Amino acid sequence: MSSLPRILVTGATGRLGQLLVPRLLARGAGVRALTRHPARANGLRAQGAETAVGDFDDGDSLRRALDGVSHLFLLSPITPTLAGQQIAVIEAAAAAGVERIVKLSGSHWTIEPPGRSLSGDAHREIEAVLRRSGIAHRVLRPNAWMQVMLARVAAELAAGDALHAPPGDPKVAFIDARDIADVAVEALLEQPVAGAASAAPWVLTGGCAVGYKEIARIASRLTGRRIVATPLSAQAQQQRQAANAPSHYIARVHAEFAALIAAGEAEPTTGTVAEVLGRPPRTVEAFLEETVASRSPA
Numbered sequence: 001m002s003s004l005p006r007i008l009v010t011g012a013t014g015r016l017g018q019l020l021v022p023r024l025l026a027r028g029a030g031v032r033a034l035t036r037h038p039a040r041a042n043g044l045r046a047q048g049a050e051t052a053v054g055d056f057d058d059g060d061s062l063r064r065a066l067d068g069v070s071h072l073f074l075l076s077p078i079t080p081t082l083a084g085q086q087i088a089v090i091e092a093a094a095a096a097g098v099e100r101i102v103k104l105s106g107s108h109w110t111i112e113p114p115g116r117s118l119s120g121d122a123h124r125e126i127e128a129v130l131r132r133s134g135i136a137h138r139v140l141r142p143n144a145w146m147q148v149m150l151a152r153v154a155a156e157l158a159a160g161d162a163l164h165a166p167p168g169d170p171k172v173a174f175i176d177a178r179d180i181a182d183v184a185v186e187a188l189l190e191q192p193v194a195g196a197a198s199a200a201p202w203v204l205t206g207g208c209a210v211g212y213k214e215i216a217r218i219a220s221r222l223t224g225r226r227i228v229a230t231p232l233s234a235q236a237q238q239q240r241q242a243a244n245a246p247s248h249y250i251a252r253v254h255a256e257f258a259a260l261i262a263a264g265e266a267e268p269t270t271g272t273v274a275e276v277l278g279r280p281p282r283t284v285e286a287f288l289e290e291t292v293a294s295r296s297p298a
């Protein structure tokens, strides 16, 4: 690429987008952050990003946001309208002449094989539209994020010595969201590769799979206390998920994830993060050192 891209980042104010925007700015790319709530993007503006006020459900706002943009990072939250919203953005990007799209998709095991995850099937449908669009693109399929799945660990350890574990203590190749953001930067700035390799999704995982017994061992070392992984029954896990879900739809999506994880689907690892970044993925141990150790007694 001769000149640096101008990139519209959707989901810019979310968990991943907030990690991605400063990384792209640091590489000299022009960044326009899409948001429905401009105040949420104050921090990103202060770092040098432009803001576009827009909504996936408002075609005119998408056209304005995509005006003069060469690249698109496509991310939206899991909702019943996930597929329709992202397809609308792809169509608007095609009309605007966008040259390259990087799509943050679902975890590989939610997408392949089809028919076992509502959100995975929606991401699969979007990926198919992207392939048919003819626009150069890269799909990222990250495994379960540490910042989401392990966020509760520090809170549970602040409350006591029990760490609630899913039934069967399945292992998961958790990935640090910062590694996903690092890979997304490379995917956005990469030179297009000719042939089938350019279309292959990047399946992103941590370097090894870890269960909650192992997490409890790490937490014991970090806190100097005896932390015990306490298995939840399948019913108790479902009740917890339903209580924390904002809608029936999300409760169902989370129940599907839990069943697939319990079956070991999130355990396999790939070498993609290391291949793309030239260094190993961040580890669960390092993540817990940051989040748990700071709460341990003096």
Ligand SMILES: NC(=O)c1ccc[n+]([C@@H]2O[C@H](COP(=O)([O-])OP(=O)(O)OC[C@H]3O[C@@H](n4cnc5c(N)ncnc54)[C@H](OP(=O)(O)O)[C@@H]3O)[C@@H](O)[C@H]2O)c1
Pocket: 010, 011, 012, 013, 014, 015, 016, 017, 034, 035, 036, 037, 040, 054, 055, 056, 057, 075, 076, 077, 078, 104, 105, 106, 107, 119, 141, 142, 143, 144, 145, 148, 149
């Ligand atoms: N968590 C995991 O373990 C995991 C694993 C694999 C894949 N994923 C994928 O990651 C994605 C979620 O990423 P995330 O956690 O970073 O999201 P998030 O924190 O929930 O952020 C959602 C973002 O979407 C924007 N948004 C929502 N509705 C919008 C609309 N109608 N128009 C324009 N923007 C809208 C929000 O912007 P404003 O509110 O500022 O408008 C916000 O920036 C999902 O697609 C999920 O499938 C997650």
